[in-house]
Amino acid sequence: MTTWTDRRTTFVFTPPSDDARAWAFELNALAAHLKREFPGAWTKPEEQLGPGHANGLSFEIRLPDGTWLRGLATQVRADSGAVSVMDATAREAAVLAVSLRDNFVPASNLIEFYSDLGVEIGRGPYPLPAQGSVEEIAAVLQEHLHTVDV
Secondary structure (H helix, E strand, O other), X not given: OOOOOOOOEEEEEXXXXXXXXXXXXXXXXXXXXXXXXXXXXXXXXXXXXXXOOEEEEEEEEEOOOOOEEXXXXXXXXXXXXXXXXXXXXXXXXXXXXXXXXXXXXXXXXXXXXXXXXXXXXXXXXXXXXXXXOHHHHHHHHHHHHHHHOO
């Protein structure tokens, strides 16, 4: 049984480590996906982010419970990118993770995730389960937080 907490962190969803181009990632396609999946979503293209001069997409999406979730997608090179959500609980991040898995990436087994808390102690990425409801994926993310929040 999962013990739920309101612990907030940044979760990042990426293609598999050994196949960074598996998603054929495009920021415009992600923006369209977010607007389709989350009515009222706000997106804003960003250019020359960070030292690697990545292109990005800032976004805010409204979750079914009315909570707004803020994120940033980055694209360092063509066809490769990552989608992060900031200051999110496991349940909130799971809504986006399932949307990406089921309706954005080309195959459901092509998502890995990590969190800021895990990175701080050298852990991750981890495969996101290829199946499972939002609640089941939220439980996976919550268990991850329990293992890395030391």
